[in-house]
Amino acid sequence: MSQFLSFPTDIQSLVRFIYNSLRFVTVASTTVAFLLSTLLYFKQNSLIYPSYLPEGARTKVPRPDEYEISDWEEVTLTTPDKEKLNSYLLYSSKKENPGVTVLFLHGNAGNIGHRLPIARIFSEQMGFNIFMLSYRGYGLSTGRPCEKGLLIDAQTALEYLLKTERTKDTKIVLYGQSLGGALSIQLVNKNQDKISGLILENTFRSMRILIPTAFPPARYLAKMCHQVWPSETTLPKIKECPVLFLSGGKDELVPPDHMRVLHEVCVSPVKIFKEFPNGTHNDTVGEEGYFDTIQAFIQQVKKGKF
Structure with a gap:
């Protein structure tokens, strides 16, 4: 024995x-x-940053013309650390100056091509320019994603929009989904005099707070996460920029209370919270009234009513 x-x-x-x-x-x-x-x-x-999901996300990036979008251009940004970001700029379908350019910062999987149906609503139905930033390590962009790198990417995109001919005279509104919302908060904090509005959808308080619910097996190791994304502590530093919070009431990845906490700590004189009771993490965008809420907010930003 x-x-x-x-x-x-x-x-x-x-x-x-x-x-x-x-x-x-x-x-x-x-x-x-x-x-x-x-x-x-x-x-x-x-x-x-599962930029490899879904399968083919790093090699197959749908193009705007596949969605019959005619007025657009492919923009390859070069970051200060020499990464190439293959992004899209969709122009307003309206002939007059749209007055607003939306900087779209997407969530942590897929690529910008997967979000073209959303962007098309902004450019064709709402009549705004929209820049779709492809982060490093996503889609056809070079490099590997990390918190520091994405902050560089977003800053590079903002500076491009502030100087390029068709967008330099428009107001900049950030639209961030999930991870893109965390990135948007950091970008506004560093550029408060350059950004006119902030839209957050299903964004988390910080990565360390999110890990226990998003990755339960790693809950005891959350403090070791070096990708911090400190939205809860950064948002109160934003003093003037109007903020629109879009929260899915049935979000299965980011608990809805994260968005409520972010709304509570926000000190902007204009902060609007809109809950979509049946919205889950990835389909809140499909809920009734979603785009109407966004359009109303951007129109107020455009007119300087906030």
């Missing part, structure tokens, strides 16, 4: 058996915890 199955008969042997067994369990548990911690620390970017 194996020594691991034999049971000691005298008390001293029993004590040694228990001690050795506990020491083995402790060492094994420590080893597993170390391996999990190491995996989380070094592989967390792949978990937080």
Whole structure:
């Protein structure tokens, strides 16, 4: 019979058996915890930024002309650290100056081509320009995504819009979904005199607070996450920019209370909270009244009513 199955008969042997067994369990548990911690620390970017999903997202990026969008251009931005961001700029379908350019910062999976039906509503039905930023490591853009890198990407896009001919005389409104909302908050905080409005959809308080619900097996290791995205502590630093909060009441990835907390800590003189009771994380955009709410908000920004 194996020594691991034999049971000691005298008390001293029993004590040694228990001690050795506990020491083995402790060492094994420590080893597993170390391996999990190491995996989380070094592989967390792949978990937080699944730019490879869905399959083909890094190689197949739908183009605007596939959706019969005619007035657009492909813009390849070069960041200060030499990454190439293959993005789209869709122009307003209206002949007059649209007055507003929306900077669209998307969620953490897929690519900009997957969001073209959304962008088309902004450019054709609402009549605004919309810039679709392709982050580093997403779609056909070079590099690997990380918090620091995405902040550089967003700043590069903003500076482009502020100087390029057809957008430089328009007001800039940020529209961020989920991760894009966290990115939008950081961008507004650093450019409060350049951005006229902020729209947040299903955004989280911080990555460390989100991990226990989004990645339950890693809940005890959340503090090791080096991709912080501190929306809750950054948002109160935004003093003047009007903010629209769009919250899906049935969001299964980001608990709806994250959006409520962000609304509560926001100190902007204009902050609007709109809940869509049946909206889940990815389909809140399809809820009735979603785009009407956005259009009303941007129109007020455009007219300087806030």
